[in-house]
Structure formats: structure tokens, C-alpha cells
Amino acid sequence: MSRLKVDNIETRSGNNVSMDNALALKSYTTTERDALSSPQAGDTIYNSTTGTIDFYNGSGWFATSDSTFTFNMQYLVIGGGGAGANWNGGGGAGGYRNSYASETSGGNSSTEAVLSTLKEGTSITVTVGAGGAAGSSSTSSSPGSNSVFSTITATGGGEGGGYGYTSVVGGNGGSGGGGGHLNHAGGAAVSGQGRDGGTGYDVGSGGGGGGGGGASGVGANSPGGHGGAGLASSITGSSVTRGGGGGGGGDTRGVAVGNAGTGGGGAGSVTAGSAGTANTGGGGGGGGYNGALNDGAAGGSGIVILRWATADATIGATRTGLTDGGVQTDGSDSYIVFTAGTGTVSFS
Numbered sequence: 001m002s003r004l005k006v007d008n009i010e011t012r013s014g015n016n017v018s019m020d021n022a023l024a025l026k027s028y029t030t031t032e033r034d035a036l037s038s039p040q041a042g043d044t045i046y047n048s049t050t051g052t053i054d055f056y057n058g059s060g061w062f063a064t065s066d067s068t069f070t071f072n073m074q075y076l077v078i079g080g081g082g083a084g085a086n087w088n089g090g091g092g093a094g095g096y097r098n099s100y101a102s103e104t105s106g107g108n109s110s111t112e113a114v115l116s117t118l119k120e121g122t123s124i125t126v127t128v129g130a131g132g133a134a135g136s137s138s139t140s141s142s143p144g145s146n147s148v149f150s151t152i153t154a155t156g157g158g159e160g161g162g163y164g165y166t167s168v169v170g171g172n173g174g175s176g177g178g179g180g181h182l183n184h185a186g187g188a189a190v191s192g193q194g195r196d197g198g199t200g201y202d203v204g205s206g207g208g209g210g211g212g213g214g215a216s217g218v219g220a221n222s223p224g225g226h227g228g229a230g231l232a233s234s235i236t237g238s239s240v241t242r243g244g245g246g247g248g249g250g251d252t253r254g255v256a257v258g259n260a261g262t263g264g265g266g267a268g269s270v271t272a273g274s275a276g277t278a279n280t281g282g283g284g285g286g287g288g289y290n291g292a293l294n295d296g297a298a299g300g301s302g303i304v305i306l307r308w309a310t311a312d313a314t315i316g317a318t319r320t321g322l323t324d325g326g327v328q329t330d331g332s333d334s335y336i337v338f339t340a341g342t343g344t345v346s347f348s
Contacts, residue, residue, distance in 0.1 A: 025053065033061060051120070069120035071312040071347070074100045075152060076235045078242055079174045079193075080129035080144030081212075081264070081276040081299030082157035084284035086137050088181055088209030088249030089160030089200060090227050090258055090268055091299045094129060094144045094281030095174025095193030096215035096243040097154045100235040100307060106154075106174065106193035106215045106243065115150060120313060120347050124150050126322055127342040131276055131299030132159055134284060143173050144281065147302040148342075158187035158197060160209060160246065160286050160296055170197040170210060170219075175228065178219050178248045178258070178286060181207025189213050198225045198248065201255060208248055208255035212283035214263060215243030222248050224256040227283060230263020235305050236337065237330035242303070246283030249273055252290045260285060266297045276300030279339050307335040313347040320344075 028036070030049040041058035051069035054061050079094030096106035099114045118124065127148040135141035144156030158173030161180035168184045170177035175194030176187030186197025198210030201222035211219030214228030225248025232241040244265030247258030251270060258268040264280025266273055273285025275297040287294035306315075310332055321343030327336050 070117055071120065071308060073115040073118050074235065074307040075115065075149055076100060076233050076305040077147050077149050077152050077154040078281035078302045079147045079154040079156040080131045080302045081281045081283040082143045082159040082171060082173055082177045083132035083134045083141035083299045084246045084249070084266060084268065084273040084286040084296030085141045085160035085162030085180060085209065086135050086287050086295045087163035087289055087293045088268065088286040089162060089170050089178030089197065090209060090212035090219060090225060090246030090248045090286045091132060091141065091160050091276065091283030092157035092173050092175035092177040092187060092197050092212040093194055093214045093230060093243040093245050093261065093265065093283050094147065094157045094302045095154035095190055096231055096281065097152055097193060098233055100233060103233050104216070104231055107189060107191065107195055108216050109192040118150065118347065123344040123346055126304055126338055126345055128304055128338050128340050129156050129302040131301045132156065132284065134296050134298045135162060136295050137293050141296050143171050144299045144302065147304055149304050149306065154302065155190045155193055157212065157281065157283050157299055160212060161200065162296065163293060175213030175215065175245055175283070176219070177283070178210030178212045178225050180209055186210045186213065186219055194243070195228050198222065203254055206251040206253045206255060206289055208250045209268065209286040211248050211258045211261065212245030212265065214245035214261040214265065217261065219245045220258065222255065222258070225258035225268065227258060227261025227265035229261050235307050236335055242280040244280065244282045246273065246276060246285045249286030249288035249296065251288055257288060264300050269294065273297040279303040301340065304338040305335060307333050310334045316346040316348065
């Protein structure tokens with residue numbers, strides 16, 4: 001029983017509540033709640049499965065909110081890099097989306113907002129985009145594939161423009177691919193994800209390719225079509241530069257090759273270009289001409305990195321279809337790096 005006092009209500013037994021006590025509702029899982037016999041209209045419980053206050057209205061249980069188990073997530077999501085072309089545009093870097101600390105996001109844009117509505121116990125999509133496949137003298141190079149985390153999509157990089165087939169103009173993408181020789185234009189970047197590709201060059205008897213755009217730098221025009229620079233992030237505790245564009249290919253008849261963009265871009269060449277670095281979203285280097293036409297190179301695969309306060313959530317152990325390095329810690333935060341695959345993750 002309770003006893004009324006002048007200044008407060010005093011607890012007299014374990015079944016009563018003082019005005020100074022916290023109100024603790026009886027806790028049940030959803031399964032336990034549904035197994036209760038003969039609930040009455042107005043019965044109220046705490047649902048430990050969903051983190052909600054549930055009440056019975058006489059015919060069924062209803063929650064007072066969607067979920068109280070939400071937490072903040074910081075991310076770095078980079079799409080797969082576009083491939084460099086056969087004579088000769090460099091591939092564009094994969095789209096670069098960053099919400100960590102106050103770091104720069106793609107295209108030198110402001111830091112994106114953290115995801116603040118993720119719910120514990122729900123399945124969240126993760127996809128690491130593959131790099132684009134290199135083309136040949138008879139096939140076009142390919143753009144990179146998109147990387148995804150929840151509602152965040154980083155667009156794959158645009159492919160380089162080449163010679164003797166359809167894609168002579170650099171492809172659009174997270175960052176744009178470099179244009180092929182004969183003055184073809186580079187591709188356009190997605191706003192807030194990367195930069196445009198450079199323009200190719202014509203010297204009458206030959207030419208060179210433009211550099212692929214990078215996360216922070218525009219691809220340079222040929223001759224010397226250097227790949228655009230990437231961006232650095234310390235989301236894993238150490239600074240790593242990713243998202244470099246591929247260099248454009250050159251020509252031994254007087255057109256210089258393009259250097260690789262810092263952050264995993266591949267270098268252009270007068271022979272075969274070099275590939276973008278895996279898990280940077282770097283664009284592939286363009287191939288060149290040295291008496292024969294040479295192929296461009298594949299783009300580097302993308303990456304998905306997640307970081308959250310260790311006290312807020314724990315990632316589930318089952319991550320089928322995804323390759324990751326396990327949960328790591330940096331100060332009071334945890335992070336995980338996904339390097340390949342597609343699947344779902346959940347947190348508790």
C-alpha cells in the first residue's frame with residue numbers, strides 16, 4: 001500500500017511506486033506477449049523485441065511507435081571504377097559518398113549526413129560494386145557497378161571512350177570517363193559523387209585519351225590526360241586515399257600518356273593500360289598506340305565501410321554473401337570494411 005505524505009508518495013511495498021521512482025513496465029518479447037492469456041483492454045507492456053510500448057485495445061496488440069531502437073551510422077561508400085578503353089580514354093572513379101566526421105565527399109562536396117534512422121533487428125542491404133571490365137579492339141569498356149548501403153548508392157565510374165566502336169565519348173558515372181582520341185569529350189560525373197572526365201586529343205595521324213575523373217579532381221585533357229585525384233578518409237582510423245581516375249592512353253607518334261590519379265587509378269600507356277586498384281573505386285588506365293592498338297584496363301572494385309558507436313549497436317555475425325575483415329575498434333567506435341559481394345546485415 002502507499003501512504004500519502006506532505007511532500008511525496010512513499011513506497012510501502014514492492015508493488016507500489018513512489019513519485020521518485022522510475023516507472024518500469026513489465027517486459028516481454030513479441031512471442032511472450034502474444035502468448036499471454038486473456039489480455040484485457042488497456043493492458044500495457046514493454047516489447048523488448050521491438051523496443052516499443054505496446055498496448056492491448058481489446059482485440060489486438062498495438063505499438064505506440066515504430067521502434068525506439070534506432071542508432072547513428074557513419075559510412076564511406078565507393079562505387080566500382082570504370083574501365084579504361086582501347087586507344088584510349090581513362091576510366092572514371094566510382095562515386096564517392098562520405099559521412100564520416102567533417103571529411104569531404106565526392107566532387108569536393110560537404111560531408112553527407114549520418115544515417116540516423118537505422119533500426120536494430122532489420123535487414124540492411126550492402127553491395128560492393130565491381131570494377132568495369134576492360135574492352136578490346138572490338139568491344140567497349142564497361143562502367144563500374146554501383147555500391148550500396150541501405151539508402152546510400154554510390155554510382156559506378158564511367159568507362160573511357162575508345163577507338164573503332166560505339167563508345168568514343170567518355171561514359172557518364174560517379175566520375176566521368178575520359179574521352180577517346182579525335183577530340184572526343186569526357187563523361188559527366190554525378191553531382192556530389194565525383195568529377196568529369198577529360199577530353200581526348202587529335203594530332204592528325206593519331207591521338208591520346210582524356211583522363212578519367214576522380215573523387216576530387218577533374219580528369220585532364222589529352223595530351224597527357226592524367227587521371228583526376230581521389231580523396232582521403234580516416235574512417236578506419238588511418239588516412240587512406242581512394243577514388244582516383246584512370247590516366248588516358250598515349251601514342252608513340254607524339255602524344256604523352258596520362259598518369260594514374262592518386263587514390264587507386266590506373267596509369268595510361270602506349271601499350272596496355274594498368275588496372276585500377278581493388279577496393280578504391282579507381283578507374284582503369286587507357287590503352288595506347290605503338291604501331292598497334294592496345295587495350296585499356298579494368299577498373300578497381302569499390303568498398304563499403306561502416307562506423308558506429310560501440311555502445312549503440314552490435315553487428316550480426318551472419319553476413320552471407322559478403323566479404324569483410326571483421327569488426328574492428330577505434331577509440332569508442334566500431335567499424336567494419338566490406339570488400340566484395342552483396343547481402344544483408346543487421347544490428348542489435
